[in-house]
Amino acid sequence: MTMSAGSESTVLSSLGKGDGLHQQVLASFPLCDISEDDLTQNPQFCKLLATLSQHVDQTGLTVPLKTELDKAEQKLLNQRSHWLRSESLYKGLQEMIQDHCIRKHHVTVPPDQNMFYETMEKCLLVSQCIRRLDPSSNTNQDQPSVLGLTSQQVMELMPPEKNVKRMKQGLPLELEKHLKKKCLSLLTYYQPEWENESEGLKTIKLSHLRAQLDKEKKRAQSVKETCRENTVLLQRQMQLYLSELIKCIQLLQTLVLDHRLRIQTDLDRKKLDYFEGKLELVSQKIKTEMVEIQLDTYTTDSVSAHRKIREMLVSELKACQVEKQSIELKLASFKILGKEFETLAEEYCRLRQEIEMKNWALKEFTQYSTK
Incomplete structure (x- = not known):
């Protein structure tokens, strides 16, 4: 508590430093979306973050929780390493068996070597079946049997004891050869230019590969x-x-x-x-276009002809106006006579139409009778 109070007092005493404290707070909380202006405008919030930075790390975890998390990660790492070691050994044995199966189809394999790999394959199959029948020795629950088999029944399928003993004696050397071959392949993949070098030099470089x-x-x-x-x-x-x-x-x-x-x-x-x-x-352009159209339309001859036509129409208009005036005077004199004259006029028009019709009929009759 004394150390915590002292650290908090140190932080609070540095509040007056301004930019230095702001940079310290920003560095302590890089994942927070805050800026230096935010800290300047909110000094109490900046003080809170500065005090909080003494108790949490950059990810936001407290010191005790971070310690427990590190221990759990280390434990998980150890168990993972143990599992990887066993799994690598198991995969290596399977690869050795696969390589032997491929090799015996291309070349003639000695009987003792063939017996060695057959024994190892049977032992792996039996151990795998036993693991399936009893997946965990730590569980107290009753595991359902597979096809009614037990571990003792599967153990009866193991090869003869002498073959197993001989296989175990030669297994470390064969496994070492296989792992060394894989390591050299990894070295060649890591540095392809070392592929043509001697095996001794590759072994020396392999020791420095890690x-x-x-x-x-x-x-x-x-x-x-x-x-x-x-x-x-x-x-x-x-x-x-x-x-x-x-x-x-x-x-x-x-x-x-x-x-x-x-x-x-x-x-x-x-x-x-x-x-x-x-x-x-x-x-101005419109006026120019209109003048051009008039010049193209009205030539000298057409203008003189239009002038003569105009003079003729004006003279006829004057004559028609004079005739109109005379007729209007006559109509005015006729209107003075009243309705009786209108009846006589209508009768006169009817008689004129009958005379014209009879003259036309007489003319037609005379024409046909002449023929």
């Missing part, structure tokens, strides 16, 4: 950590850039709002002058 792989793994982790730090730094710089960009946009909006009316007035006046000039130009 150190080289560990070195490259550490370098990859360092590069990964650097990339993570660069990513965090890039995110912060992106936030700063966006904030500055927003300020620039706001400044530009202010400039536009302040100067838009004056600029718009000048622009409208210039547009008005432009459209007035364009309208005048279009009007």
